[in-house]
Amino acid sequence: MAIVFQKPKSLTDVPYHYCPGCTHGIVHRLVAEAIDALGIEGKTIGIAPVGCSVMAYDYFKCDMIEASHGRAPAVATGVKRALPDHVVFTYQGDGDLASIGLCETVSTACRGENVTIIFINNAIYGMTGGQMAPTSLIGQVTQTSPYGRDPKTQGMPIRICELLATLDAPAYLERVAVNSVAHVRQAKKAIHKAFQNQVEGKGFSLVEVISTCPTNWGLTPEKACQFVEEKMIPFYPLGCFKDKENGK
Amino acid sequence: MAIVFQKPKSLTDVPYHYCPGCTHGIVHRLVAEAIDALGIEGKTIGIAPVGCSVMAYDYFKCDMIEASHGRAPAVATGVKRALPDHVVFTYQGDGDLASIGLCETVSTACRGENVTIIFINNAIYGMTGGQMAPTSLIGQVTQTSPYGRDPKTQGMPIRICELLATLDAPAYLERVAVNSVAHVRQAKKAIHKAFQNQVEGKGFSLVEVISTCPTNWGLTPEKACQFVEEKMIPFYPLGCFKDKENGK
Amino acid sequence: MSEKVLMKGNEAIAEAAIRCGCRHYFGYPITPQTEIAAYMSKRMPKIDGTFLQAESEIAAINMVYGCAATGRRAMTSSSSPGISLKAEGMSYLAGADLPALIVNVQRGGPGLGGIQPSQSDYFFMTRGPGHGDFHIIVLAPATVQEMADMTRLAFELGEKYRMPAMLLADGTMGQMMEPVVLPEDTVDPATIPATKPWATTGTEMKRAHNIVNSLYLKPDELEKTNYERFARYAKLEAEECRWEEYLMDDAEVCVVSVGITARVAKNAIVAARKEGIKVGMIRPITLFPFPKAALAKAAAKVKGFLTVELNMGQMNEDVKLAINCAKPVNMCNRVGGMIPSADEVLAAIRKEAK
Amino acid sequence: MSEKVLMKGNEAIAEAAIRCGCRHYFGYPITPQTEIAAYMSKRMPKIDGTFLQAESEIAAINMVYGCAATGRRAMTSSSSPGISLKAEGMSYLAGADLPALIVNVQRGGPGLGGIQPSQSDYFFMTRGPGHGDFHIIVLAPATVQEMADMTRLAFELGEKYRMPAMLLADGTMGQMMEPVVLPEDTVDPATIPATKPWATTGTEMKRAHNIVNSLYLKPDELEKTNYERFARYAKLEAEECRWEEYLMDDAEVCVVSVGITARVAKNAIVAARKEGIKVGMIRPITLFPFPKAALAKAAAKVKGFLTVELNMGQMNEDVKLAINCAKPVNMCNRVGGMIPSADEVLAAIRKEAK
Amino acid sequence: MTYETIMAGFGGQGLLFSGKVLAHAALIENKELSWLPSYGPEMRGGTCNCSVIVSDDPVGSPIIAHPNVLMVMNEPSLDKFEDTVAPGGTIFVDSSLIERKVRRTDVTVVYIPATQMAKDMEAVSLANMIILGAIVQKLGCVKPETLTAAIKETISARKAALLDLNLKAVALGENFIAG
Amino acid sequence: MTYETIMAGFGGQGLLFSGKVLAHAALIENKELSWLPSYGPEMRGGTCNCSVIVSDDPVGSPIIAHPNVLMVMNEPSLDKFEDTVAPGGTIFVDSSLIERKVRRTDVTVVYIPATQMAKDMEAVSLANMIILGAIVQKLGCVKPETLTAAIKETISARKAALLDLNLKAVALGENFIAG
Amino acid sequence: MAKLTFREDLCKGCGLCVTACPKKILALSKTKLNHKGHAPVECTDPAACVGCASCALMCPDCVITVER
């Protein structure tokens, strides 16, 4: 009998601290699978954000750096300029990447920095207990939008892939989800490609992953996956927003 | 004989400190003309940036606030939330708005904050003596791109109107220039509209003005205007990128 | 009078601010102070106020800057790492002589550090929280009641002296609940800007334009603003120092401590008194201005001082300077989110009393 | 040996950094230090190094953080307002025990302030430039030669003690030209990371992963890192204090000053000596660690101290603490970009000598 | 008299809430009091506790080094706090969740199968309130009727059903001691 | 001997440059020296100056309170610096740009129509170098041949034409004094 | 014929694998709690497993190894 599926090699044995059913864990695994598949564990440096995934530095076997809130793309840039032949990725939440770190995100994309960004859009600040994120949906109840996000005073949710797609420099931008088996398979491909691009020197690649936060959404893990399907994906359509290689 | 043209009323008598032929002065005048035309001087609060136009606070007769570098949109938000019936505008350079202040710019646009932003794109850091701006053209020689801007290491120029046009919230985004009589007339209309929108409660309006920096471009004022025509406008096409009102 | 209610320190700040006429809160979540934002997000929309979750701490402090420029009572809150990001903004507020309330519910550092209580931003906040020669008013609450009372005090002192004011609490103060009598809701927010002729509220074509600014390219002019500001600091020190004395009448050892450690120290002092040790405490309430005179007075009587702090020894220096190094000033401290127990403090007191 | 060349202080820093094996500069323009960036943008591309104009000071310090994590000699430079924006980043560098060079060519503040020389960030830089209990090494050059020499020293001390190091200069130091002998270009940048086993350079599958981090959710663990770091500060103070003594042998008045004011003070001291006044100077070269022992030693001999500063009195406090307030410590200062003349300092010396 | 109570267990067992109710009751009786939670992300799933002081005298530190009342709802918490209890203090152990016995001999121990009792009333999440009832009944730190009032104040009127259940749970605990 | 020179005028007149050349010459002669510019945005169009100290002894402060050499190329600068000059010092006035006379009587004054002379050689921007030549010739702070060497070092080889013009300008100034 | 192995102590009982399994042969234990206090997943009919690994694909905690 052959192994069809097992924990990827580039993950450590430290158990995740994530809540039951939190899909951060799935995305970690997909990243590790890409690292394994490309055989780059030894020359990869990962950047953990401030957010629920802050402790990602304990979970990946490659060298890891913990960045300050929102600045992972700048940290990644610093690493990449020092180690241009290595593989550098960041793993960031929506508060981290699309709120406090928006300037770094867009500027790094603009520079076409040859790094890979895994962007976890769960429409909430998980780590701090469920405040509104820049990507929280219209009407979404959170700790800081207790009456539902009101676009009049709290603005509209931001679509990062669409925003970045207007820039000339990025090589690859794709939005995926991990709420179902089919979506996980697509996500796996996209994440793999985002790493492969870097190995091949193609430039800035970002994969936005629509993820769940059962705890702060107040939903069971299963319901949270449904919420992604029914509420998130309609607002955040999946697909490829830029693929320079293929003329997109 | 009637006066066909004179200095607008909402400008003070303080002479500009700008270099000869610097079109910052034209844009100041257009802003003042809009304020005059709408009769809003008494209820307008302007936010000056850090950049060559930092001393804009001396030139406009309305109340003025000098913001820290890049944060004018946040300052404007603070003012507007306190004085929702007043008119609040920022006047910002490309370093200010598109580099250090990019997070505030995009986030304020995303919130659809009912303010007016006048964005002076002169492809250079004027105030500090001519360093590369996020909008500097490919190959442009500046103090910090002495061999010409190299997209490989220094990134691609950023097109702010196109970037912001992907957001749902902004009401109005237009790019104009002030390098010729015809362009000045168009710019005047756009700036007027950006203020009128605010008076009418339509929401976030931004006018990007392609402007000159003869001093740091190392060109005569006339040549600088030609540079705008021949180099800047081809990369930064003029026009309206968003006009919610008119379904754009 | 308002009745006693049970509230978290963080919530007491928020409710007190509203009752003091603050209708504009701009903040960004961070533990252990997010309850302030959460509370504001519930209350503000109901009273026509502004709760705005800014895109970052930097945006928040600059929103406060803009809002304060219009003469409104504006506030933001954060915890240590977020406060670092406000350094430039605080310097701008000070440079433009704008009153505003900043709350710092401290956690352990440096870097991302931890989220447990700390007093490690003492130096950063009192010596000048940002570039340039400036200070902000710094108040150190030690009870939930003081969290509420000092919110009002911070607004009032800030406006009187035209400078930003900070509530510098440790995580414990933000998270604990105690009975609190909230300030009366007597301030009409609409009346506040009128007391500020410098505010940028629109000229209404009735006056020359107001300018809120901190740029002075001519050094002599900039120097003048610096001197003028320091004259206000001197006045502040002369008139507004606040502190609490506890069993100081016959004390031979003077404990100096703020916030949660002052409370732990109180327990230790009670125990020490039972052992016959003559120990008392001076609890600074204003950290800037630091109650130097009170300490100098005590120095004349006591054998020595003991600071109890959640840092590596910061207020300790202020005590030494206040008493012109006239007596030994020792320290009992824990850091990184650890808090000394009353027993540890007691042991230090015993040592000091020998 | 290299020959003498004529350079601006800012340029001397840049060239010295390159000769010390620094190949990674990340910065953002601001007067009066932009020449550093301009110089780097010309040189780095020619030597396979990185010059990167970051989108902001915050991005720059975080790029430095990432680059330093790989064991490279990385640097950034700015001036006062831009340094405020680096507060969080500096705290992270310290929390993660990363060496890196930060240059602060100070200008007047607070807020946007002015662009003329200042020493008003002294407190901010020496007391902990950001949240949490931490310090960075702070060096104060007073000549263009020292701008170059201390660049090397900053890299070396930073690496030896695993902490960020700052060159704290005033605007004059950055803008003036003097003859300078640049350090020999003997450091091979490629050899530096190998001396740093903690660096995140890729495991190459040969070792367990390295983690660069400052998060410790367990307060006892965070406390341990704090204590360990302060033990390094203590060692630093014991072994690395540097200062210059000038005419101190028979001095009755001790001037204490750094940077441009130390040079002005030297002129004044020469003039005072002509008048028969026994005055000398101690010029701290390391501000953190502060040369306390040297000052304490001087305190035993002199009648009093006079700090000459471009701020409202900051180093003044350090002198008082260093000498345990044993002698009067007065001050001669100007602020906001103004610089006291030698005559002003002379007058202050005369007063002190009475 | 000063009651220094630590309530400890897993996150999700409602320990902060039962502490709040006790604090509220003390407030109603105009006693001096403080309530201090453990906080932070480690609450999520991990251990969780709160410290409640109820006293006739002003409260010094809200941090309790030596509780004279300890309520534990999981074994790690018993391990952590058992030795800190002041001699003569009382430990309330949820014996449905904790198998081992208290080792100390200088304290009073109340074993109460609270989680089982709560399951029996089909409200497993109210085990905390059952123990709270037992504490109040056993020690009299506040009056039972004040506890009732405190619960009423704490649970908003909209959640009447929940209110009844809570009252029932407290009564169960009280009866466990009284009966 | 210590030469404390201030060169002052409008931005664009090349004052920082002539100061640099003088400093370079001093470097070549292995003298002690410092060069300090005024800096900032006010340079743009506004006034501009630099301070150059050349000395046999180590330079203390690079800031000059009382210059013994003053070169002025506009009237505001003469107004500003005239009174600061040390008694016995020398003032070089570009008399094509400044109409008024120096009022001080305890200093030596050299009036030199430098801008006109520069115009005559069709290089109006080199008036500064003409005055520099005059200064060196008059005061001997550095040797004329060192000045030539300094100019050669300062102006890159690529700009040979410019180099010649500069040398010519300096010579003009030297001759103005010598002749 | 497929074989499932669970790293049971890592299971958080989230149930995502249960939903994902096309054969509906996974369920959370009604009898056990693992040492983290979660009811871990169990396979109710190992023989029916087709080894499609859908369960493993959805498991956030890498609990499941699938062999075929």
Add this chain to the structure above:
Amino acid sequence: MAKLTFREDLCKGCGLCVTACPKKILALSKTKLNHKGHAPVECTDPAACVGCASCALMCPDCVITVER
């Protein structure tokens, strides 16, 4: 018939108005310097001015008033 007025002391001699004038009747002075040291603009043929205000529209420094 149009009338031009120049606030001459504000003129920076940038020449933008010169280029803008369709009638080519503006030029920088060859004889005067204003008190800022700039050669200010002058109208070489006032009668030819059509009062189109193109000059004023391009002037960054609000030097020109046009009447018609």
